Amino acid sequence: MAGVLNSNENPMENQPLTPLIDVGANLNSPVQFLSYLWQFLFLGGLVGAIYLMNRYWFIRRFLAEHGVLAFLMVSICCLVIVTPLFSYLGLLIPLNQHEFTLIPSADHNPFEITNYHFMAIVLAISTPVILAFERQQQQLNLSKIESSKRLTELKLLQQQINPHFLFNTLNNLYALTLAKSEKSPDMVMQLSNLLRYTVYEGQNDTVKVEQEVEYLKDFIALQKIRLSDETLLSVQWPFENQDSKSDSQSVIPPLLLINIVENAFKYAGKGASNKSIINIKLSCDNKKLVLFCENTFDLTNTNTNTNTNTNTNTNTNTNTNTNTNTNTNTSINANVACENIAKSNGAENTGVGLENLERRLSLLYPKGHTLKSEQKYNLWQTTLTIELDKLNATIESNLDRDVV
Template sequence: MLAAISYLSSTKNTKSMVALLPLIAAILLESHIRYLSLRIDSPGTYLTVNLQLIFECIPFLIAHWIASQHSLKQASLWWLSGFIGYPIITYLLSNGLPTYDKWHYLQEQCWLLCSLASLFWLSSQRFKKNQKSKFTSWISSLFTLNKVVFFICFAWAFIMAGILNSHESPLLNQPFALIFDTQKLLTNYYQFIWYFSQLLVYAIIVHGIFLFNRYILIRQLLARHGVLIFVSACLISIVIFTPLLVAIVLLLPVNDLPSYVANLTPGGSQNIINKYNYQSMFLFLSISTPIILAFERQQHHHKLEEVAKQQIKTELKLLQQQINPHFLFNTLNNLYALALTKSEKTPDLVLQLADLLRYTVYEGQKPFVPLEKELSYIKNFLELHKIRHANNCRFNLAWPETTQSLSIAPLLLIILVENTIKYGVEHAQENAEVTIKLTLNDNVLTLYCENSIPRKSDNDDSGMGLKNLRRRLELLYPEKHTLLVHNHNGLWQTNLSLELSSD
């Protein structure tokens, strides 16, 4: 049991389960509509309808889950195979096999609900990954809580108007079936508008109550004055506004009915102080309040995350700016050493140093660079030192055969390479030996550096370079890196592993 809980609580499995929730909700909604349309009071039938429809929708669930795990191109193929190919097969089977046609519950409405639920969820995930484009920003602005609630109210008015329009005098012939006849929508267009315009008043009233609860009761009273004042204000609002709003909807022509006929009010009568009217208002506030609070908390959490991201960007910028003077000092030391030797290669080496400095200044300001460029920079840096220390140092170098189109944060690896040269070669009193090996296993890059420790010197990792490196790794590769530094038998060994991403 504990193992199962641990398995389900893992991040990857949680995301997989969350991805299926919108589709499961759509399937259960359709199964309940299907059961209610049967007008049978039978728990066994209720369970059968739910289980059978879930079973029939398994291809939808599989296609949706696989699509959520892949790139856009692969996701499109899987989605089309599940949400287009499978319904076509079902349609052909229902036409060819009378027994299957009587057995299956999967209809156009279920397909539409599942398709919309899947598309909405997949689109929202794509928008999260690409929030910088104007189009995704515009789309995300459409999915605010206020607009979603209004859309639901509007959709309810439209669907209910279509259902009423599908029957002759539906309110005088209750109960009526919940059927939306699209043909009558076209033939009785003016009657549909007559129903829809009045039901839209209901939708506006419900949305107005929602806004009043969110901006007055919750933000002004609950947030500033506490629970007691909020509850008191809710009770006062229920007592005052319920009969007033019921009186307004009773003025609509659709409710001009004989007293013995139930009208479109929660109480179903002309009595504005009917207890069911108050219960409906109380129920709406009880349901909408936790939804609003959860959404407000999510928004607040999102704002805190944005502030934290901005702070991280600022800190990374400062850390990157610290690298440039650090590298400049080392470069000047190299130039000084070359000038002392009066080597004929000094002009070429100066140009090579200028290229290295140019990379540091321009590429080093970018958040990420191709791994191939970063490795080329390190190779040039080491070639320079191989010329300088050709007589007193042995270099053991190894490079990955391919970079696999991976990217890396610039100027991370050079810090360890510089330290290896600085402590293993420049401080050495005799012939030195350094080992620098870079390996790539899938998307995990490993840098291993080893140098002998000269006498009267130790590789103290408290310098600015390593402190800078550790902090940048924490910010850029949280839980995706390991950095081990230790002294082993007179050798200073450093091992850095990074989990890289594709360009």
């Protein structure tokens, strides 16, 4: 508009103007152009002030805190008071010193009804626009808060795995130490390797699937040390051949699979053949990871645990008093100690591992996982399926930025 006015001689007296911009005229009189420009900016600032008052005062202070009635009342008061005030301010600029003015009424009367109409239109148009932006901003803030909350919870769940695993492993190590087993040094070394992964890699947001598989292999190697000859263990790993290694570089949150494997060893009992059976199968192909764990369990274990422990303690005390079968007594005493510790810990924490896993999966793969556990005769089967490419986009983006 400043360019249009500067392209016409006496623009306020020669109305209406031709909406053309004469570049030559504007270049020849830059001072006049700048004079018109600041006056239009001043008028635009008055309209902008109406918008800002509506957004930060009327809507945020009155509509949000006191409701629609308060918003309408303050808007009407503004319409009555601010309209003539802003119209008067608009009349002070040099362009409005002529008969024709640039305020909505086009005259010198700040109380003219047209000025009120213009103010009402500005409020009516800006209000829904402001409300739409406010709602969008509110939803964005809530989304950030929820994302931060989920990420914090996820970090806490991940940190809980460390002591949960450590307690169970130390119980086994304690039993072997009491029995003065030759396997104790090997178990300490295996435990050291596992803890190294847990402490360093376990704190990362994601690791390669191949790394997680190696961790499970080390864990099972540690468990093998304490397994008896009556336990039949079968394990099948992915990436055994070159064709299946394409998914080995896919990523997965660390320590996500250990709970299922750990429970297979923890609760494995003797089946009908008087043998404990543990079958573990892990596959990873086409961005889909499937972990299947199967173990036998003793159906009568619940009813006989108390009697078994009592009899074992009695036998142990008797044998100790008579100083016979020292090696057997030590082994029995170690097993009893391990069972008692596991029982005392398990009474309160039995479900911690799986509850932790289920919650982590719901946060990390809300639409990309299935976890199924079922009993078939004296076999307990657990199947976990994860679609690796469906890691929660919100969580993943925050993990990448290390936002906690």
